[in-house]
Amino acid sequence: MEILKIVIIGGGFSGAMTAYHLLRQEQVACAVTVVEPNELGLGLAYSTTCEEHLLNVCAGGMSALSDEPDHFFNYAKEKDPTVKITDFLPRKFFGKYVQELLSSAVSEKADFHSFDLVSQRAVDIEDAESRGLKVFLSNGQALEADIVVLALGNLAGGKPAWLDQLPMTNTHYIHNPWNKVAIDTIQKTDSVLLVGTGLTAVDKVIELTSQGHVGPILAASRHGLLPRRHLDIPDVHPQQVNLNGDRQWQSSALEALKYVRQLASQAAHWQAGVDSVRSITQKWWGNLALKEKRYFMRHLQTYWDVHRHRMAPSIANQIEATEKSGQLRILSGGIKRLCANDQAKIEVTIQERYLEPQTFLVDYVINCTGPQLKLKAIDSPLMANLHKRGLIAPDQTGAGINCEASGMICDQQGRLNPRLFAIGPQLKAVLLESVAVPELKGQAQELARLICNMQKTITA
């Protein structure tokens, strides 16, 4: 029997769950290789060692399997019978769950499929069309594949524009907020500036304060908006609205926002109104004109994100307490100037709207601006090489790569490549919602199914 060789680049949730579904099916014999330089199954979100870093979705919403909505909750309850479906559990614990799921699939069908983990970074891919693909690794080796899946997750950007007067190598600037060694060099009394006020900044406030940090923390972003909070007892399965008729809100980003506002004001809690459109968001987005998508991304995305991707209640309480005590100060303004100071500090000038610019001296600056979706600004040799080879192109919105909702990638000539797929945040421009487990679990299952169906096409 012909064996389908699949290389999955990236072994976070998306890569691990795509491998899981490929290894669980019985139609096509697969040789699955996951290329991942870090621990398998964790990715950025679940590799944290900080117990206080909680999931931002309650246990009842975090099943990794679409067909078994309570799968994660049951797993958690087995480990600790006091766990409730509405609890927000540690992210570290969720990582263990994904790892156990994948290893069960690897051993279950070992006589039919094979599985390999390659602890390297992929740096390039060559497409020899009918002869398949070659994935080049950072150690100089290459892997042959019939199909390659890019499961690269949230990719960071290179040097930000606001850092023009400071070298990236300045030891008081932390470009990668997930670099624990760098974060641990911050002394408890140091003053810290977080650039960004989203979930990454929230993570850093929690991490620092849980380690006994007492120094002042400033957090600045253009809008100065923090993610909103979940209800103390979240609605696990919120009622969903239907997409029917050709109502005006379906073709206009602004009208859709008004519609969600109306749903939020009519619901018992605004959270229920926002959550009630979750099942139709991807379809609504798919039907939206390019101009409307661009408008949404430019003007509405920030507001949508802070309401949609919320903080666990206990995290929100901690953030509020830190703000109330005066340790945390949120500023809504852009960075005008940031440079090194003679006393080994960083001098930063922030321009808040309608106010005079303010200058602060801080010991550390942490970049919490989140993922970079503009292809040219992403700091990834693999993505740069794929772009150079013409194998990937930016989406028309400028966010992520040009591909179909299924994940099949379009090259720079606009041709779909049946051997090259993406999953996860790179599909944001096509799906809008493509970053969290509730969406990614279905994507991984569908992608595995599609890959198996491709076997006849690509081996013909």
Ligand SMILES: Cc1cc2nc3c(=O)[nH]c(=O)nc-3n(C[C@H](O)[C@H](O)[C@H](O)COP(=O)(O)OP(=O)(O)OC[C@H]3O[C@@H](n4cnc5c(N)ncnc54)[C@H](O)[C@@H]3O)c2cc1C
């Ligand atoms: C801090 C944080 C907290 C979050 N919390 C939640 C939550 O509570 N609930 C929720 O539903 N979602 C949460 N999310 C969203 C999260 O992104 C998804 O849940 C999910 O983890 C994304 O998985 P992924 O595999 O697509 O990306 P990632 O988890 O980022 O994994 C991508 C993997 O690709 C690897 N990689 C990248 N480039 C290469 C390369 N060239 N070669 C080889 N490997 C490569 C990376 O090492 C990484 O392990 C959170 C995200 C973050 C960043």
